[in-house]
Amino acid sequence: MSIELLIALITGAALFGTGIYGALSQTNLVMIMMGVELILAGAMINLVAFWRYLHPDNPAGQMFVLIIMTVMAIEMAVGFGVAIARFRARGSVEMEEATELKG
Amino acid sequence: MSLIASVILAPLVAAVLILLLRRAAVALALLGASIALLASIALLSDAFSGVTGELLLPGLPGMPLRLIATPLTALLSTLVAIIAGLVLVYAVGYMRQDDEPVRFFATLLLFIAAMQTLVLAGDWVLLLAAWELIGLCSYLLIGFWYRRSGVGSAASRAFLYTRSADLGLYLAAFILIAEAGSSDIATTLNTGGGAAIAAGLLLLVAAMGKSAQTPLHDWLQRAMAGPTPVSALLHSATLVAAGAILLIRTTPMLPAETLLVVGVVGGITTVVTGLIALGERDLKRLLAASTSSQYGLMLVAVGAGVPLAALLHLIAHAAIKSSLFLGAGVFQHGRESTALTKLQGAGRERPRIFLAFALAALALAGIPPLSGFFSKDAIIAATLASPTALLLTPFALAGTLLTGAYMARALRVLWHGDRQQRPIAGLGWMAAGLAGLVTLAVTLGAAFPAIETLLDSTLPVSTLAQVLGLSAALAGLALGWLVPAPRLLGPLLPWARQGFAIAGGFDAWIVRPAFAIARGCERVERGLYAAVLAVGRLGLAIGQAARRSDDRGIDGLIFALVRGMVDLGNRARTLQSGLIHREMAITVVATAVILSVLLATSLFR
Numbered sequence: 001m002s003i004e005l006l007i008a009l010i011t012g013a014a015l016f017g018t019g020i021y022g023a024l025s026q027t028n029l030v031m032i033m034m035g036v037e038l039i040l041a042g043a044m045i046n047l048v049a050f051w052r053y054l055h056p057d058n059p060a061g062q063m064f065v066l067i068i069m070t071v072m073a074i075e076m077a078v079g080f081g082v083a084i085a086r087f088r089a090r091g092s093v094e095m096e097e098a099t100e101l102k103g
Numbered sequence: 104m105s106l107i108a109s110v111i112l113a114p115l116v117a118a119v120l121i122l123l124l125r126r127a128a129v130a131l132a133l134l135g136a137s138i139a140l141l142a143s144i145a146l147l148s149d150a151f152s153g154v155t156g157e158l159l160l161p162g163l164p165g166m167p168l169r170l171i172a173t174p175l176t177a178l179l180s181t182l183v184a185i186i187a188g189l190v191l192v193y194a195v196g197y198m199r200q201d202d203e204p205v206r207f208f209a210t211l212l213l214f215i216a217a218m219q220t221l222v223l224a225g226d227w228v229l230l231l232a233a234w235e236l237i238g239l240c241s242y243l244l245i246g247f248w249y250r251r252s253g254v255g256s257a258a259s260r261a262f263l264y265t266r267s268a269d270l271g272l273y274l275a276a277f278i279l280i281a282e283a284g285s286s287d288i289a290t291t292l293n294t295g296g297g298a299a300i301a302a303g304l305l306l307l308v309a310a311m312g313k314s315a316q317t318p319l320h321d322w323l324q325r326a327m328a329g330p331t332p333v334s335a336l337l338h339s340a341t342l343v344a345a346g347a348i349l350l351i352r353t354t355p356m357l358p359a360e361t362l363l364v365v366g367v368v369g370g371i372t373t374v375v376t377g378l379i380a381l382g383e384r385d386l387k388r389l390l391a392a393s394t395s396s397q398y399g400l401m402l403v404a405v406g407a408g409v410p411l412a413a414l415l416h417l418i419a420h421a422a423i424k425s426s427l428f429l430g431a432g433v434f435q436h437g438r439e440s441t442a443l444t445k446l447q448g449a450g451r452e453r454p455r456i457f458l459a460f461a462l463a464a465l466a467l468a469g470i471p472p473l474s475g476f477f478s479k480d481a482i483i484a485a486t487l488a489s490p491t492a493l494l495l496t497p498f499a500l501a502g503t504l505l506t507g508a509y510m511a512r513a514l515r516v517l518w519h520g521d522r523q524q525r526p527i528a529g530l531g532w533m534a535a536g537l538a539g540l541v542t543l544a545v546t547l548g549a550a551f552p553a554i555e556t557l558l559d560s561t562l563p564v565s566t567l568a569q570v571l572g573l574s575a576a577l578a579g580l581a582l583g584w585l586v587p588a589p590r591l592l593g594p595l596l597p598w599a600r601q602g603f604a605i606a607g608g609f610d611a612w613i614v615r616p617a618f619a620i621a622r623g624c625e626r627v628e629r630g631l632y633a634a635v636l637a638v639g640r641l642g643l644a645i646g647q648a649a650r651r652s653d654d655r656g657i658d659g660l661i662f663a664l665v666r667g668m669v670d671l672g673n674r675a676r677t678l679q680s681g682l683i684h685r686e687m688a689i690t691v692v693a694t695a696v697i698l699s700v701l702l703a704t705s706l707f708r
Binding site: 020024027095 | 680683687688
């Protein structure tokens, strides 16, 4: 295992942990989504690093990362749409107050 | 042969015309009857000159309807025509105050036409048809005053009695036709053996019904509910005569055994109904019982094997009995009743009518030189000459004695009593008809030798019979005149007044079993009804059970399933908190657990 790969994996794990911490600690919907972005970014760095240093001839890793980016963009669009709609309706995006969906 | 046809068609056409035109009923009736009379007299004169008329009409295949004018049938046809004509003349006066002459005269003419058909019929099919027709017409005529109480039941009773006895004629005709292969009466008379005995007994049953012989005599007295001309016609030459005519015509076929039964039935009838007549309290009912008695005498003559004697008595009786009824009708108009107590002295008011009535009564009793003397003597002589003389002669003599007794009783009642003159409408017509008939009743005896030559048979002659008959008649007249009927009858009186309870016997033998059968049927019917209801109730119960199982079983199952699903949903709902952080924390923890399990498994591989 090369040292570059190790560095990339550690960076990815740090991003993942930061993302989880952010998503769980923040109460604002926008901030939670930022945490989720960081989690996904960590996962993508892992994928890219494994592809680059272990299987550079197999393009599936690249494709997988591109699809995750697309999904992230869509998720952002939907998430911010929900946030704007909620802000317009309730004047707040604090998630501790949003318990209407409770069964 | 148009003469035969015109005898029947003249009254028939007149009846139809009366019904269609609804007016001039009297003139049309008299016209039709006189044409029929002329035609039948022409038939009779043909018969005297040896010509036998015959008319074939298309009927059943191989069995044409046949009308024949033999000396016997031509003679009977003339008799019917004469009596019917004179009774019609009388009826013109009698029915003057009735408001339905159209119906009366039309039915009467139809009746005459049917009787002429019966008399002239040469085959069994036509005879049966005519037999039924006179039964129907007599029902209509007896029930003519159907609005009066008791008339309807009297007519129905007459109809049902004769109808049930008619079955005998049907069976006899079928037996004879099957045996001979032809419906011609003359051909079937050659039948012999067992078929002849059976057919003869069945014919006797039919004749007993129509001629009102014991035990079927009850209807005749009740038939007095009809108008008096109807009674006169029914009792003399038409309905009641049909039975005797049937037996007279079929005598050549009857074996000795059947003849004996015929004679015994006639003998019993003549005594029983003679006693009833003696105990009777109503003039018309007395005459009716006397009719049965006289027809019993005729059956005795048939049983003795001398149908000619029966025929002569039938002819004499037809004239005598119709004049008696016509006289009784005049008295009835005078007193508005036919009860003997109300008629006391009625004869004194109208000596001429009474004279006619008395002449007829004496003729019936058998006093010379009136017609009844000759015919009754012929019957007694016939019984004396027959092989069963010991059995039949006492019956004939007892009948003669009783005839004298009840006629003398009637005469005595009519003569003794107060006079109460009252004018009667139409007396002239009635007297004319009565005069004609009484003349016949008195003088017919002179015609008997001519009839003997016409029919080519002779009567047995016996001085002993004349002496016995005359002494019986005189003794009867003396007894009836001198001794009141209750003392004469003695202990028999209550029996005779009830018609010897034979109507009751009929009741016990036929009506009660019929009612018992009907009750049994009703019980079965009730059982069936209950069973049907039970089946219905069972079906209803099954249906209700099905509904209950549907309600409780299937619906309950489905609703229980639904409730279970709802409960499950409610319970599953509580897992959902709606708090994003809690969901996320659960997700992270669960992911960590899964990852650690995966790592652990890879480590321990």
